[in-house]
Amino acid sequence: MSASNAVAFRMWPAPHLQRVSGLHPDALKPGTAIVRPWGEPLLIWAPLGQGGTAAVNVCVPLATAASDGTLDESYLMALPRDPGVYQILTASEVAELRRQPGIRPLLQVVKLLNPPPGASAELAAHCRERLRQEGRLLAGMVGDPSFPVYLGRADEPLPHLVLSFIAGLSLYDIVGNPGLVSELGFTPAGWRLPWRFIYFAASKIARAVTRLHLRAQVVHRDLKPENMVVVPLTASGEAFFEVVILDLGVAKELVRDAEDLPDLTAVFGAAGATPRYCAPEQLIGSAVSEATDTFALGRMLCEMSQGSQALPDSVNAGELLEVARRPLPDCTHPDLHPAVRVWMQDLWREMTSFDPVRRPALAEVLRRLKHCEAMRMRGGR
Numbered sequence: 044m045s046a047s048n049a050v051a052f053r054m055w056p057a058p059h060l061q062r063v064s065g066l067h068p069d070a071l072k073p074g075t076a077i078v079r080p081w082g083e084p085l086l087i088w089a090p091l092g093q094g095g096t097a098a099v100n101v102c103v104p105l106a107t108a109a110s111d112g113t114l115d116e117s118y119l120m121a122l123p124r125d126p127g128v129y130q131i132l133t134a135s136e137v138a139e140l141r142r143q144p145g146i147r148p149l150l151q152v153v154k155l156l157n158p159p160p161g162a163s164a165e166l167a168a169h170c171r172e173r174l175r176q177e178g179r180l181l182a183g184m185v186g187d188p189s190f191p192v193y194l195g196r197a198d199e200p201l202p203h204l205v206l207s208f209i210a211g212l213s214l215y216d217i218v219g220n221p222g223l224v225s226e227l228g229f230t231p232a233g234w235r236l237p238w239r240f241i242y243f244a245a246s247k248i249a250r251a252v253t254r255l256h257l258r259a260q261v262v263h264r265d266l267k268p269e270n271m272v273v274v275p276l277t278a279s280g281e282a283f284f285e286v287v288i289l290d291l292g293v294a295k296e297l298v299r300d301a302e303d304l305p306d307l308t309a310v311f312g313a314a315g316a317t318p319r320y321c322a323p324e325q326l327i328g329s330a331v332s333e334a335t336d337t338f339a340l341g342r343m344l345c346e347m348s349q350g351s352q353a354l355p356d357s358v359n360a361g362e363l364l365e366v367a368r369r370p371l372p373d374c375t376h377p378d379l380h381p382a383v384r385v386w387m388q389d390l391w392r393e394m395t396s397f398d399p400v401r402r403p404a405l406a407e408v409l410r411r412l413k414h415c416e417a418m419r420m421r422g423g424r
């Protein structure tokens with residue numbers, strides 16, 4: 044599609060060009076453009092989510108959009124150079140543009156700092172430092188298919204991070220609706236996820252987290268289905284996928300103890316964080332380690348097999364600590380032979396041991412998952 048066709052519905056000059064004042068992530072509605080001190084301006088395309096400390100939007104890099112025919116380049120040319128936020132399209136114009144067949148812009152993600160209302164200046168500064176750290180850690184993982192690509196960050200006009208957009212299904216949605224795996228080429232097992240999917244997902248996450256530990260020297264600390272995107276890879280015609288891990292927002296560096304940032308999971312526990320996957324050491328604020336991620340992965344493994352009701356859903360740290368002392372439920376997955384079910388429940392119970400020292404290393408988790416899968420295949424189920 045030529046550039047002139049693409050913008051037939053609105054010719055330049057757009058009457059909406061105006062500087063947005065009172066800069067706040069809430070002002071970044073679809074149709075606003077962020078002019079940054081470096082790189083091309085970003086057009087906000089659609090909201091993605093609002094977490095505890097960040098507002099996340101899908102955006103379109105404007106120079107690229109001008110060259111691929113998404114928008115006439117006059118939109119780009121007329122933007123002022125000084126960093127700021129400018130409204131160049133109305134939200135309904137963006138919606139119309141998104142509906143047009145043939146418009147397939149390059150999508151990126153802009154994660155903007157958004158501390159909770161009433162946050163102190165000190166807390167806001169910590170959040171900004173966390174966003175910076177997230178960028179630095181992701182930059183260290185470049186080339187790894189299990190993490191979004193870091194594309195840059197700046198503090199102007201608002202502190203933000205730019206990442207590649209990961210198109211796929213949230214593991215949270217898949218756990219809540221196992222039928223979605225048919226979109227990935229798998230056959231659901233009744234109301235459960237098929238074991239082959241669980242095996243691939245758990246192994247892929249365990250490998251990716253191991254690489255994160257080794258390459259970036261950090262503990263993720265916030266592994267949960269909401270932070271995993273399952274990306275279909277069906278080029279070979281086989282049911283297959285990649286899992287991309289998001290949100291290094293509260294990752295803990297293992298080698299920079301002296302400069303460590305305060306634990307924001309603790310700070311925001313009361314402000315809506317999901318403590319379902321928090322290891323006891325996180326709940327009580329003692330030292331975290333690689334085993335903290337093993338705990339979260341153990342809970343996810345049990346949840347993928349047994350459904351989300353299998354996990355405690357308390358909001359109270361004291362209660363959660365109590366629950367963490369009790370073993371996770373038995374494995375009843377119909378794809379597994381009873382003997383393999385016992386191995387599997389032993390595995391997720393050991394991974395969620397109260398004492399981190401008793402949790403198996405991820406290499407051991409991978410070995411045991413593989414062994415169970417081999418047994419499942421041999422059992423013909």
Ligand SMILES: Nc1ncnc2c1ncn2[C@@H]1O[C@H](COP(=O)(O)OP(=O)(O)O)[C@@H](O)[C@H]1O
Nearest residue numbers: 092094095097099152191207208209269290292
């Ligand atoms: N690179 C990305 N590609 C696709 N979706 C993303 C990306 N980054 C974030 N998201 C979506 O936005 C949500 C919030 O982003 P996240 O980084 O987890 O921030 P928060 O710290 O607010 O939880 C994610 O759960 C996911 O749905």
Ligand SMILES: [Mg+2]
Nearest residue numbers: 094269270290
């Ligand atoms: Mg998140």
